[in-house]
Amino acid sequence: MALLFVAILAVVFSVVSSGVVPAYHGYGPVHHDPLEGVDYYAHPRYSYNYGVADGLTGDHKTQHEVRDGDVVKGSYSVAEPDGTIRVVHYAADDHNGFNAVVTRIGKAVHAAPVAAAHGFLGHGHY
Template identity: 40%
Template structure:
């Protein structure tokens, strides 16, 4: 069986669907024992939560969480009328 070298990869994805209110994404890169990445999500209160993180060897997961925008009352949901 051939030997396998250290892990090395890079990926990202993003979703932005205004009709549903979904807006989120993630990106990550790894080279051997070192990983760095970030992800974000649009919260129901209108703020954008961003998390940037690193993992260097055995240091564990180190995250920096920030928020953009001002929190507001989420839109209320009114279901369509149902007639029997």
């Protein structure tokens, strides 16, 4: 019996020291990660809309975006201080990268310049 124990101990020692792991044949418990080899990639897909229209502050903007896998498409608009509306249509994917087309709607309105008061600017009288 002692000789059998020494023989088993010698085999275990040689396997451990050699780095060779014996094959599992379905006998006894083996502790493996149950999620090993599971593909965690989920196909991303969403669509959303967002908008603000505040007459008191003049804040007006919208956004819409759709994603299907690695392709994203969308647009947004924002009211500019000059009275125009900037509209941006964009798309992004693995093949073409990110592309955007920017347009403006409306005519820019700028405040009239304020005339300098006589005697304060450019005349040397302070």
